[in-house]
Amino acid sequence: MPLPPGGLLQLTPEGLYCPAAQAWIDPWRPVPRALITHGHADHARPGCGTYWAVGQAEGILRQRLGEGIDLIPVEYGERHRIGGARVSFHSAGHVLGSAQIRLEAGGERWLVSGDYKRCPDPSCTPFEPVAADVLITEATFGLPIYRWRSGAAVAQEIVDWWRGATDRPSLLLCYAFGKAQRVLAELHRLGIRDEVLLHGSVQQLMEPYREAQVAMPPTRPLAELPRGAPLEGRLVIAPPGALRGRGLSRLKTPQTAFVSGWMAVRGARRRRGTGHGFVLSDHADWPGLLRSVRESGAQQVYVTHGQSNVLARYLREVEGIAAEPLEGAFEAERFEGDTPEAAAP
Amino acid sequence: MRAFSTLFQELDGTTRTGAKLTALERYFRSAPAEDAAWALALLLGKRRRRLITGRRLREICLEGSPLPEWLFEACHSQVGDSAETVALLWAQRDQSTVDAAALPEAPLHHWMEQRLPQLAALQGAEQAEAVRGCWASCPPEQLLLVNKLLSGGFRVGVSTGLVTRGLARSAGLEEAVLAHRLMGGFEPSAAALEQLLAPGQQEEVLAARPYPFFLASPLDPAVLQQGDPGQWQLEWKWDGIRGQLIHRRAGCSLWSRGEELINDAFPELIALAASLPEGTVLDGEVIVWQPQAEAPEPFASLQRRLGRKAPSTTLQRQCPACFIAYDLLEHGGVDLRPQPLEERRRRLEQLRAQWLSEAPEALVPRWRLPQPEPLSHWDQLEPLRQGARERRAEGLMLKRRDSPYLVGRKRGHWWKHKLEPLRLDAVLLYAQAGSGRRANLYTDYSFGLWDNSGTLVTFAKAYSGLDDGEIRELDRWIRAHTTERFGPVRAVEPLQVFELAFEGLQRSNRHKCGIAVRFPRISRWRQDKPAAEADSLATALALLEGSP
Ligand SMILES: [Zn+2]
Ligand SMILES: [Zn+2]
Numbered sequence: 001m002p003l004p005p006g007g008l009l010q011l012t013p014e015g016l017y018c019p020a021a022q023a024w025i026d027p028w029r030p031v032p033r034a035l036i037t038h039g040h041a042d043h044a045r046p047g048c049g050t051y052w053a054v055g056q057a058e059g060i061l062r063q064r065l066g067e068g069i070d071l072i073p074v075e076y077g078e079r080h081r082i083g084g085a086r087v088s089f090h091s092a093g094h095v096l097g098s099a100q101i102r103l104e105a106g107g108e109r110w111l112v113s114g115d116y117k118r119c120p121d122p123s124c125t126p127f128e129p130v131a132a133d134v135l136i137t138e139a140t141f142g143l144p145i146y147r148w149r150s151g152a153a154v155a156q157e158i159v160d161w162w163r164g165a166t167d168r169p170s171l172l173l174c175y176a177f178g179k180a181q182r183v184l185a186e187l188h189r190l191g192i193r194d195e196v197l198l199h200g201s202v203q204q205l206m207e208p209y210r211e212a213q214v215a216m217p218p219t220r221p222l223a224e225l226p227r228g229a230p231l232e233g234r235l236v237i238a239p240p241g242a243l244r245g246r247g248l249s250r251l252k253t254p255q256t257a258f259v260s261g262w263m264a265v266r267g268a269r270r271r272r273g274t275g276h277g278f279v280l281s282d283h284a285d286w287p288g289l290l291r292s293v294r295e296s297g298a299q300q301v302y303v304t305h306g307q308s309n310v311l312a313r314y315l316r317e318v319e320g321i322a323a324e325p326l327e328g329a330f331e332a333e334r335f336e337g338d339t340p341e342a343a344a345p
Numbered sequence: 346m347r348a349f350s351t352l353f354q355e356l357d358g359t360t361r362t363g364a365k366l367t368a369l370e371r372y373f374r375s376a377p378a379e380d381a382a383w384a385l386a387l388l389l390g391k392r393r394r395r396l397i398t399g400r401r402l403r404e405i406c407l408e409g410s411p412l413p414e415w416l417f418e419a420c421h422s423q424v425g426d427s428a429e430t431v432a433l434l435w436a437q438r439d440q441s442t443v444d445a446a447a448l449p450e451a452p453l454h455h456w457m458e459q460r461l462p463q464l465a466a467l468q469g470a471e472q473a474e475a476v477r478g479c480w481a482s483c484p485p486e487q488l489l490l491v492n493k494l495l496s497g498g499f500r501v502g503v504s505t506g507l508v509t510r511g512l513a514r515s516a517g518l519e520e521a522v523l524a525h526r527l528m529g530g531f532e533p534s535a536a537a538l539e540q541l542l543a544p545g546q547q548e549e550v551l552a553a554r555p556y557p558f559f560l561a562s563p564l565d566p567a568v569l570q571q572g573d574p575g576q577w578q579l580e581w582k583w584d585g586i587r588g589q590l591i592h593r594r595a596g597c598s599l600w601s602r603g604e605e606l607i608n609d610a611f612p613e614l615i616a617l618a619a620s621l622p623e624g625t626v627l628d629g630e631v632i633v634w635q636p637q638a639e640a641p642e643p644f645a646s647l648q649r650r651l652g653r654k655a656p657s658t659t660l661q662r663q664c665p666a667c668f669i670a671y672d673l674l675e676h677g678g679v680d681l682r683p684q685p686l687e688e689r690r691r692r693l694e695q696l697r698a699q700w701l702s703e704a705p706e707a708l709v710p711r712w713r714l715p716q717p718e719p720l721s722h723w724d725q726l727e728p729l730r731q732g733a734r735e736r737r738a739e740g741l742m743l744k745r746r747d748s749p750y751l752v753g754r755k756r757g758h759w760w761k762h763k764l765e766p767l768r769l770d771a772v773l774l775y776a777q778a779g780s781g782r783r784a785n786l787y788t789d790y791s792f793g794l795w796d797n798s799g800t801l802v803t804f805a806k807a808y809s810g811l812d813d814g815e816i817r818e819l820d821r822w823i824r825a826h827t828t829e830r831f832g833p834v835r836a837v838e839p840l841q842v843f844e845l846a847f848e849g850l851q852r853s854n855r856h857k858c859g860i861a862v863r864f865p866r867i868s869r870w871r872q873d874k875p876a877a878e879a880d881s882l883a884t885a886l887a888l889l890e891g892s893p
Contacts, residue, residue: 264433265424
């Protein structure tokens, strides 16, 4: 279903567009002015004129989109005037520097959630509930079978799994940006101070997180470990796509596990074929989605990503909130970030 | 129950055989006999009774939950299994935050003999109440197991051989003896387990055991061609599974190279073994071969028979198993392995002639003994090898006429000289409905390979190679994992890997990937392989360089 004409936001071939601000939110194609919720590849694309994003995301965005991009860094909660609209960025709790974006004009407030989660995550600022009249929310995990346990509990499982194998390396597959650092920060909280080895594409993302003073155990690129150094009992973090490359060949016979919200379902774990699955997601679970919709106070909700039909129908029929799925190129999300087939960026 | 639930999770949570074996051994060492007996029966798939249907479980779950039915359906299509959907949904309820450690723990045999059958015996509202009570008393991680046991769908990725090995190790018993004893069936009771694990008599041990297989190494033609070709016996290398067919006083058995006893899957070959004189051990290949056909069936036909306990007569007729004898290891109870191959071959042919004069007609096509190919000059080797594809053979075997039958892989005596396999593992990208009988099923598939940038590029289409069961399973999966629709074509999540076999590759500008494929077909569904490990275009290009 498309957005109704005359609203604060419109859906154009480039993506969500706010005519009052003459700005697109997470555009799919190059546009003059882009408001970026966060640095994942399906939200931040190269080639735009001016980028607006939270200051904490700047390092990551420059790394991914080019050092020379024209970027205006903002703080969470600041209200900016762009054209005829007021724009503010609010913490989404998804990854470092992730934001929900609120636009206000003509007495209406629209909120674009971007990707978000409600579980505490020591590697980024927690989600902030924001009031709006119209909400555009994601629904990647919009089914009641998805309800997350705390990151600390999952991290403890990871530690037990890792400590249980002293005779071989433990290879933990997680998305390089966000998930890997969250796991590291959770491990640090559990008192882990062992050096953790990283695949090159995870290593790249460490600097912005260290700069933001996220407490994590010491890390070292796997490639910098001297030849012949023993790997038994070591923890290695790599993106799932790295299984295809040569970078991990020195691990010989590691025990392997995949970290993702999709691992909640046995069939998904088995298709993955990597052995163990840890259920940890940077997206909102079912209760998190419902709670966020309620807390926004929105009377009209549009749903993108994954289970958009299911969540919209539930909101309509059970919660009595006007809600529709929003069709567009949002499905790109399936192949990024928190998905079973996430490739290295 | 907690210990068995842990074992289930351990087995389910690893793909490593070693880790599974350790878990099995640990469980059997510590479990009380009456529980271990049940665990064994369950792991061997000998106790798969449906006590309550998946549909009924779902009904019971919905009654006790505020969720609308359509939402349950949406979850089910994501999960693909009623018992698991119910388990996941029930575990999500706020009330279900039970303290697992504080719950009274009932042992596995109590669940299997009393708790679950009692639930099944109830009816209507009383049953629903009791089942929900049972769920409420379960720690969340046990819900899936309980529902699987109730619905008769308990399955976990361990082979009979591995379970046997784990149990044998825990009891300090010879694996072959245990495998043999298990052939007679098993009732889950402490007494039956005790009998099963009684110390072995020396004679029983020897009578049960297959000989360790002697394996060939890949041929190094340079080494060979200096010598006299007349020293070598040349055979076809068939694409089945290697096996040993045994008839001894203790009974008949068929062992696979993985040292699994596969009597159940091939009753016709056990009948063949029984027709051989006592004290006979044949080494050879198990394959599907129609009685009048020139060439055997492709491996996919054999796959339909493997792991299928008690195959139906229809299946036995459609995919008749045949034993191609390579070698005679024991004759008249005498171990012939130290004898030269020439001598073993002579006796094998003698045995065959004798057998043919007495064997019942129906058994004759079950045993093939192809003549070795003549080789008088090394120049004949390559043309001969090229003929393998036509015969549906994998290539040639070269065995020294004076070679003893050794153990494992010892270089120098036996060589295998395979045709370069043209096979690639590709990822399913698109599916389209078939026509005619299969008009309602997605049977036409497009597959992709990885390019350098980590994108999947369409590479080949294939229509055949799966059996009906697999087609239906894949059809269901396709419907539940569609990402986009273009008219009759569905794009699916790039998760399923298939091994494609084909006759040749050619460069092509008409194809997006730059390669045209000749006669592609699915040779197997690699459910064991994640999409990330499928082959790349670079691998295909390397095959192209090497193909004629
Ligand atoms: Zn994201
Ligand atoms: Zn996203």
